[in-house]
Amino acid sequence: MRRKSVKLLLIASMILSLTGCSFGTAADAPKASSEEIVLVDPVNAEVSLETVATRNLYNANVYAATVLPVVREYAPDYAFNFSSYGAFLGDTVKVGQQLVSANTEKVDEDIKNKKEYIASMEEEYQKYVTKQQETIDEYRRQERNAKWAYDQYEDAPEPLQIEDEESGEMVDNPEYPTWKAQHDRFEGDYRIAKHAADTAELALEQRAALYELDHTHQLYLLKQLQKSRQNATLTSQTSGEVVALADLGANDYLRADVPVVAVGDMSQMILKCDYINKNTIKNAEDVYALIDGKRYKVNYQEISSDEYARQSANGKVYSTFYFAEDVSDVNIGDYAVIAVITKKYENVVSIPKDSIHRDEMGRYVYLYEDGKSIRTNVTLGYSDGMYTEITSGLKAGDQILYANPMTVNPEGTKKLTTAEFHSEFSERAELTYTITESINNPVENGTTYFGEYQVEMFQHVNKGDVIATVRVEPDKLALTRNETRLTRLKERLADYVKEHEKDTKDEAYQEAIKNYEDQIKDVEEAIAKQKKDFSTKQIVAPRTGVVLYMQKYENESIVQKGAFIAEIADEGNCYVKVEDESQNLQYGNEVSVEYMDAEQRTKSVRCKVVTMAKIGVSGQLQTNSKNLLLPQDAVEDVLQGALAGEWWNRYRYTVNANVREMKNVVIVPRAYVYNNGNKTYVYVKDENGNAKAQSFVAGGFNDTYYWVVEGLTEGMEICSK
Numbered sequence: 001m002r003r004k005s006v007k008l009l010l011i012a013s014m015i016l017s018l019t020g021c022s023f024g025t026a027a028d029a030p031k032a033s034s035e036e037i038v039l040v041d042p043v044n045a046e047v048s049l050e051t052v053a054t055r056n057l058y059n060a061n062v063y064a065a066t067v068l069p070v071v072r073e074y075a076p077d078y079a080f081n082f083s084s085y086g087a088f089l090g091d092t093v094k095v096g097q098q099l100v101s102a103n104t105e106k107v108d109e110d111i112k113n114k115k116e117y118i119a120s121m122e123e124e125y126q127k128y129v130t131k132q133q134e135t136i137d138e139y140r141r142q143e144r145n146a147k148w149a150y151d152q153y154e155d156a157p158e159p160l161q162i163e164d165e166e167s168g169e170m171v172d173n174p175e176y177p178t179w180k181a182q183h184d185r186f187e188g189d190y191r192i193a194k195h196a197a198d199t200a201e202l203a204l205e206q207r208a209a210l211y212e213l214d215h216t217h218q219l220y221l222l223k224q225l226q227k228s229r230q231n232a233t234l235t236s237q238t239s240g241e242v243v244a245l246a247d248l249g250a251n252d253y254l255r256a257d258v259p260v261v262a263v264g265d266m267s268q269m270i271l272k273c274d275y276i277n278k279n280t281i282k283n284a285e286d287v288y289a290l291i292d293g294k295r296y297k298v299n300y301q302e303i304s305s306d307e308y309a310r311q312s313a314n315g316k317v318y319s320t321f322y323f324a325e326d327v328s329d330v331n332i333g334d335y336a337v338i339a340v341i342t343k344k345y346e347n348v349v350s351i352p353k354d355s356i357h358r359d360e361m362g363r364y365v366y367l368y369e370d371g372k373s374i375r376t377n378v379t380l381g382y383s384d385g386m387y388t389e390i391t392s393g394l395k396a397g398d399q400i401l402y403a404n405p406m407t408v409n410p411e412g413t414k415k416l417t418t419a420e421f422h423s424e425f426s427e428r429a430e431l432t433y434t435i436t437e438s439i440n441n442p443v444e445n446g447t448t449y450f451g452e453y454q455v456e457m458f459q460h461v462n463k464g465d466v467i468a469t470v471r472v473e474p475d476k477l478a479l480t481r482n483e484t485r486l487t488r489l490k491e492r493l494a495d496y497v498k499e500h501e502k503d504t505k506d507e508a509y510q511e512a513i514k515n516y517e518d519q520i521k522d523v524e525e526a527i528a529k530q531k532k533d534f535s536t537k538q539i540v541a542p543r544t545g546v547v548l549y550m551q552k553y554e555n556e557s558i559v560q561k562g563a564f565i566a567e568i569a570d571e572g573n574c575y576v577k578v579e580d581e582s583q584n585l586q587y588g589n590e591v592s593v594e595y596m597d598a599e600q601r602t603k604s605v606r607c608k609v610v611t612m613a614k615i616g617v618s619g620q621l622q623t624n625s626k627n628l629l630l631p632q633d634a635v636e637d638v639l640q641g642a643l644a645g646e647w648w649n650r651y652r653y654t655v656n657a658n659v660r661e662m663k664n665v666v667i668v669p670r671a672y673v674y675n676n677g678n679k680t681y682v683y684v685k686d687e688n689g690n691a692k693a694q695s696f697v698a699g700g701f702n703d704t705y706y707w708v709v710e711g712l713t714e715g716m717e718i719c720s721k
Helices: 002-018 105-152 175-231 278-282 305-314 476-499 507-534 632-644
Strands: 048-051 053-074 080-085 098-102 160-164 169-172 240-245 261-274 286-291 294-301 318-323 335-352 357-359 362-369 372-377 379-383 387-392 399-402 409-415 417-433 436-440 447-453 466-473 538-540 545-550 564-569 574-579 590-596 602-609 625-629 653-669 674-676 679-685 691-701 705-710 717-720
Touching: 053 240, 053 379, 053 387, 053 691, 053 705, 098 261, 105 175, 261 335, 278 335, 286 653, 335 379, 335 399, 335 653, 335 691, 335 705, 466 564, 476 507, 574 632, 574 653, 590 632, 602 632, 653 691
Parallel strands: none
Antiparallel strands: 048 399, 053 261, 053 335, 080 098, 160 169, 240 261, 261 318, 286 294, 286 335, 294 318, 335 387, 357 362, 362 372, 362 399, 379 387, 409 717, 417 574, 417 653, 436 564, 447 466, 466 538, 545 564, 574 625, 590 602, 590 653, 602 625, 653 705, 674 679, 679 691, 679 717, 691 705
């Protein structure tokens, strides 16, 4: 009874100023909810009356989401060395278009050598077949001739003949030995020729069988090389736009099954947000997307535990929703929220959670009625942490004692309106290019001395324009050595032709002539290259573009063979690159980029974000930076401004954007909002002019406003604190 007495003393001290009740002791505590409570002396604690009201309570969560295209990522089936991209961020691609090509120099050389080997094998075999067939034909001719001659002696004379007809005595026939000798001779010739022909045919058959096996094997090896070459090229399996690229350089090693490029199908839109468990969705009363104040039906895509583990290993796991209705008014990159309404309790009798007490007899409140406070038992329903549903014990309009009332100014009211809600993004940025080409010293012979550059940083150049002047000191000794070798080779060729003028049809002769001619050609090409190098006075641009970098050289300094001179960037792939660690910018968003023009006047241009945020791609393609595609008609102005200004200043641009933008939503001034955790309330004036706390589901907030997902509507009148 002591614990109960303490509670009653505290409560009594709070409500004394509002009641005219008599005093009593703890032993006089009520035995039923309808009995009057006995109060003790006050301790000057303020209490107020709270009117029991009906309101909506929400058990809900809101997840920030983004409208994305269906993205397909591409990874090589086999490891290879990277060569180049066939399409770049923001480019439109078609089915079958090349996305990535490998550095195939080695495999191309292997394919070339294999083809040459197979061609040589086929040629050699055909030569053998031709020769062998000629030999077989000759043996068969000899066989036929011997057979014909042998057949002429088919009718053999009798070995014996009658010497005397009267006596009948037999003697040797003198014609038989002659016949026998000729018969045996032609029979031998026939058998020898036939054996030789049969042996030659068997040798041809055996050689053909071996050739077929070897030839088939070599063709298989060639096919494997060609397959490897084909697999080193990734092609798009869908039409769309390139939304992500791995940061790769020439000859970088690509591991199998690691994504390097992603293409988004802009005709198919989905929503992605932080991961939501499937049971949360299954148990929800309502799930929908909200975009620019409009609700859209969506379907949740479940993922297996294996897929969850795979995505988790590669980065953060996200949930995917598909639109279940027409979305013609939705755009890629739009900000959205997924509202998961687990339960909505509409028009339920509710009171502040803190006004409810508990003792051995259960839950109760102090009902204020006719100037008296009455302990009243209540049955509770759902509680959102701030207000609790009362299923029995109270009715709307009842008044209860409440020690922690919210202060409301009924006169300070504001009508709710719809507006645009957004956050602001502003960051410094730099220029970047995805297609660049290095200009290196092309002079391989002699000594190159640098003259001077004929261009400046960020200057536009056309293919063939002079980048720098040089002077080449010839290596005369090397040139003389090659010229002497050429003379000797030509002399040796002439001598060989003269010595073998009767062997011009011989295969060895033809091969020797070809060998001499190939050597002469190689030396002539080397001499031509030497002379061209020695006459070099200019290094020119290999492509049209903008000068991105230049190496520093002093006049008359030696430039080594292949040394870097400058870098040319393709203006058609010019981007503004901005850091976006918080992933505010989404693919498809339009942003404003401020820059200085040639007169150093501040200008701005609208650019499209063409890098997919982390939410849209797997870990291997995720990045904190975003590329913004400069419109072609603005590139020249931007570059001229860079050339005229502080071109050495890397971050000379400013990117400004409205992010997490939600149009046509009800907004509520933060000064009018009461919140407890993630639960938000305002006091709404009803038709009788009374202020009643009303919960709402907030989509987000900034320094000034909350915006409403559900619970408040335009035109409602709310009271300030």
